[in-house]
Amino acid sequence: MPGLRGTFDAAVTAHMTAVGTINATRAALDSAPNPPPPPDLLATEAALAARLDAAASHLDALPTVVRLGTARLHAASFGVYVPFLSSAHLCLSADAKDARVAALIRSVLLQAIAKADPGTVDIVTVDAASVGASVAALRPLVDAGRMSAPATDDAGFTAALARAEAHVKARLSGERGTTMILAIASAPSRANGVAERIEALARSGVAAGLHLIAAGFSGLPDSVDVTVGEHMRVANPPGAPFGTDGGLAADVHFDPPLSTDYVRAEAARLAEVARAASVMTFADIRPAQLWTHDPSERLTTVAGRDASGTVTLAFDDATPHWLIGGRTGGGKTVFLLDILYGLAARYSPQDLALYLLDFKEGVSFTEFTPRPGDPTFIPHARAVGIESDREYGVAILRELDAEMTRRSVAMKAVGVARYAQLRAERPVPRIVCVIDEFHVLFAGNDGLAKEAVSLLENVARKGRSYGIHLVLASQTTSGIEALYTKRDSIFGQFGLRIALPGATGVLDTHNTAANGLRTGEAVVNPDGGLSGRDRVIRFPNAHAEPEELRRLRHDLWQARGDIAPPTVFRGYAAVHIDDDPAYAALAATATPSVLLGRYVDAGLPTVALPLDTRPGSHLAIIGPDVAGAHLLHAAALSLRAQVPDATFVVAGLAEADTVADTVAALGSSIVEHVDATGLGAALTALPDRTGPVYVLGFGLDSATLTRPQQEALRAVLRTGPASGVHLLGWWRNLRRHMDDLGPGGREDIATSIVLNVPGHELLNLYGQSVLGWNPRPNRALLIDRHANTRRLIVPFSRREATA
Numbered sequence: 001m002p003g004l005r006g007t008f009d010a011a012v013t014a015h016m017t018a019v020g021t022i023n024a025t026r027a028a029l030d031s032a033p034n035p036p037p038p039p040d041l042l043a044t045e046a047a048l049a050a051r052l053d054a055a056a057s058h059l060d061a062l063p064t065v066v067r068l069g070t071a072r073l074h075a076a077s078f079g080v081y082v083p084f085l086s087s088a089h090l091c092l093s094a095d096a097k098d099a100r101v102a103a104l105i106r107s108v109l110l111q112a113i114a115k116a117d118p119g120t121v122d123i124v125t126v127d128a129a130s131v132g133a134s135v136a137a138l139r140p141l142v143d144a145g146r147m148s149a150p151a152t153d154d155a156g157f158t159a160a161l162a163r164a165e166a167h168v169k170a171r172l173s174g175e176r177g178t179t180m181i182l183a184i185a186s187a188p189s190r191a192n193g194v195a196e197r198i199e200a201l202a203r204s205g206v207a208a209g210l211h212l213i214a215a216g217f218s219g220l221p222d223s224v225d226v227t228v229g230e231h232m233r234v235a236n237p238p239g240a241p242f243g244t245d246g247g248l249a250a251d252v253h254f255d256p257p258l259s260t261d262y263v264r265a266e267a268a269r270l271a272e273v274a275r276a277a278s279v280m281t282f283a284d285i286r287p288a289q290l291w292t293h294d295p296s297e298r299l300t301t302v303a304g305r306d307a308s309g310t311v312t313l314a315f316d317d318a319t320p321h322w323l324i325g326g327r328t329g330g331g332k333t334v335f336l337l338d339i340l341y342g343l344a345a346r347y348s349p350q351d352l353a354l355y356l357l358d359f360k361e362g363v364s365f366t367e368f369t370p371r372p373g374d375p376t377f378i379p380h381a382r383a384v385g386i387e388s389d390r391e392y393g394v395a396i397l398r399e400l401d402a403e404m405t406r407r408s409v410a411m412k413a414v415g416v417a418r419y420a421q422l423r424a425e426r427p428v429p430r431i432v433c434v435i436d437e438f439h440v441l442f443a444g445n446d447g448l449a450k451e452a453v454s455l456l457e458n459v460a461r462k463g464r465s466y467g468i469h470l471v472l473a474s475q476t477t478s479g480i481e482a483l484y485t486k487r488d489s490i491f492g493q494f495g496l497r498i499a500l501p502g503a504t505g506v507l508d509t510h511n512t513a514a515n516g517l518r519t520g521e522a523v524v525n526p527d528g529g530l531s532g533r534d535r536v537i538r539f540p541n542a543h544a545e546p547e548e549l550r551r552l553r554h555d556l557w558q559a560r561g562d563i564a565p566p567t568v569f570r571g572y573a574a575v576h577i578d579d580d581p582a583y584a585a586l587a588a589t590a591t592p593s594v595l596l597g598r599y600v601d602a603g604l605p606t607v608a609l610p611l612d613t614r615p616g617s618h619l620a621i622i623g624p625d626v627a628g629a630h631l632l633h634a635a636a637l638s639l640r641a642q643v644p645d646a647t648f649v650v651a652g653l654a655e656a657d658t659v660a661d662t663v664a665a666l667g668s669s670i671v672e673h674v675d676a677t678g679l680g681a682a683l684t685a686l687p688d689r690t691g692p693v694y695v696l697g698f699g700l701d702s703a704t705l706t707r708p709q710q711e712a713l714r715a716v717l718r719t720g721p722a723s724g725v726h727l728l729g730w731w732r733n734l735r736r737h738m739d740d741l742g743p744g745g746r747e748d749i750a751t752s753i754v755l756n757v758p759g760h761e762l763l764n765l766y767g768q769s770v771l772g773w774n775p776r777p778n779r780a781l782l783i784d785r786h787a788n789t790r791r792l793i794v795p796f797s798r799r800e801a802t803a
């Protein structure tokens with residue numbers, strides 16, 4: 001900027017000429033035999049002082065100088081400015097125990113920040129003598145991430161020096177970044193080579209964007225040296241000599257101290273200016289062109305901005321997995337949206353696949369799925385879990401684990417060892433799996449938590465080689481019982497730490513960088529959370545720009561080609577058979593299956609239970625939940641679609657509405673409708689019938705059966721399937737169910753669905769493996785004796801009942 005430079009040079013020349021003349025005048029005055037000085041010399045002095053003040057008004061506007069105080073002459077005075085940012089350090093012979101020095105340091109810091117471009121200066125402070133009080137009024141700058149909390153002891157001092165040294169090293173190695181001021185208001189001690197370290201910092205600092213304010217020091221390289229006595233004496237600063245005799249010949253008086261209120265208000269204003277300078281909008285996240293990035297070596301996206309510019313984060317060998325923390329309302333959802341949209345805009349769905357799991361109540365990831373009235377979705381999303389069950393989370397982890405195995409086999413087949421090499425052979429996407437509120441997945445100490453931990457450990461350890469990355473986000477990473485012994489081995493793999501307001505356990509315990517963060521700010525640390533590599537960023541508020549977000553989602557969707565929407569698991573939502581593609585695809589067949597719901601598993605497969613001639617080919621539904629009636633309704637609909645000539649015997653002993661609906665739906669299929677007492681007779685007649693016959697028992701615990709009729713029921717269970725007769729029964733009462741099965745009848749029903757009966761009550765019937773079953777709304781446990789499995793399902797519910 002030649003204009004600014006010219007002004008500066010002119011001002012400095014004017015200043016120096018004037019000072020030189022004053023020094024000469026001074027010498028003449030001193031050598032004059034009889035003070036007071038002659039009036040013409042006083043007039044000269046006054047005229048020069050006026051010129052100096054005129055020059056000072058220019059200097060005041062320059063970013064590279066700061067005001068020290070006022071030089072007083074015999075009858076006039078002028079402001080004294082010394083070089084600072086970009087060309088010199090400032091040494092003060094007394095430290096901040098002298099209140100005038102403390103005030104001067106505050107003033108110099110405010111001036112430096114106010115004059116520099118917003119957000120381009122960071123301050124590190126040390127103040128042992130008053131435990132930080134000297135700079136306490138500058139606190140708003142700490143909250144804005146522009147100033148460190150003052151170091152007040154040896155350890156803090158050493159850390160501050162290390163930070164300054166890291167800054168110098170980074171800048172000397174060519175990194176761009178902010179200017180740093182290391183303000184030592186009062187040093188705790190100078191033992192252990194501290195003095196040498198400070199001297200070394202002074203020597204290289206100016207060239208590396210580091211400037212010292214060293215109170216209690218003198219004679220450091222490249223410094224304006226101020227000797228503090230009754231007033232100040234300023235020695236020659238580098239490059240701007242005050243005359244030829246080693247300094248400004250006039251005493252410099254301290255300016256009156258700025259009031260604490262003023263300092264605080266000015267610091268708050270400057271903090272706000274710095275914040276505003278580092279704001280980025282959601283629109284800035286979008287690259288000029290969609291899907292042009294190459295994922296071979298890494299995935300990158302912009303996350304936000306700090307004072308030195310845009311901050312880019314990566315999934316790569318150094319930071320394969322990310323750990324994010326922040327209290328509820330701290331901006332986690334928004335941050336994740338920024339990142340995921342940023343990635344989805346940079347990489348095509350062939351290069352990036354997203355698995356998104358959320359364990360809390362909320363809508364975090366609905367953005368990525370089609371919604372009522374809006375068919376758009378993010379084509380990278382393969383599976384989205386909203387209010388997921390732990391079982392679903394584990395299923396997704398299993399899926400990732402299996403994918404690692406597939407990739408490992410593929411890599412062996414083509415003789416390569418790295419993901420980037422495999423990509424050269426075949427198009428495999430990198431995978432990013434985000435698990436929000438992941439602590440829920442590991443809650444408790446049951447088999448599921450153990451499996452989750454071991455899968456997580458495996459993916460965390462090996463994922464980087466296969467292009468599979470995890471993002472774990474949580475309000476808390478502590479107190480997860482199942483992780484106690486694995487914490488380090490798992491989280492050690494999470495190199496990138498992101499701390500949002502209120503984060504605990506994400507940064508190292510001694511790292512206080514996240515204290516005082518505000519909404520919309522985050523500390524990003526690529527060093528596992530260790531102090532020293534923190535950047536405080538501001539990230540865009542995706543929610544504040546719904547139109548921009550909608551446009552990006554729409555553009556991504558438009559470009560999707562033939563990619564199908566993701567499978568979406570909405571933990572809270574009822575599922576209906578008439579929305580199910582498997583139901584729509586049913587056709588007449590000799591080997592029918594009843595459709596009962598969706599497995600809580602990757603891909604959310606439809607539960608299809610074959611009814612064939614094998615022994616045990618019946619269904620028992622157990623528990624008082626009305627879901628039992630809805631399941632029988634779904635079974636009836638699916639059978640009617642496959643077996644047009646079937647006979648249905650409907651025992652409507654409970655849930656009259658659902659029974660009526662079922663009978664109506666069966667329509668022209670031959671239906672016998674029986675009541676509590678009629679069921680016995682119907683059962684007795686069944687052995688003479690040939691199938692296909694389906695007995696739908698709504699509330700079988702209410703059936704009035706004589707002993708022979710109960711025997712007839714057992715006979716149907718034992719031999720029915722061979723002749724095409726199947727019982728699908730809902731018992732609200734477990735004891736009655738066991739009674740109806742009779743001794744030795746347990747194996748006669750191969751498939752059971754347990755509703756709201758806890759696992760420990762089922763021990764006698766199904767053994768230890770059901771112990772972990774905890775009933776919950778809208779879920780059931782499917783026990784299949786043929787396949788020897790126990791699986792969580794979301795049972796179909798009848799639409800009318802939930803409307």
Ligand SMILES: Nc1ncnc2c1ncn2[C@@H]1O[C@H](COP(=O)(O)OP(=O)(O)OP(=O)(O)O)[C@@H](O)[C@H]1O
Nearest residue numbers: 327328329330331332333334519520539540541543
């Ligand atoms: N970058 C930002 N700038 C300004 N405001 C923001 C920013 N990010 C988030 N917010 C605001 O903070 C609030 C909480 O954000 P968000 O929903 O992301 O929090 P969260 O941590 O996911 O909370 P919860 O866990 O309760 O869902 C929102 O109202 C949002 O507008």
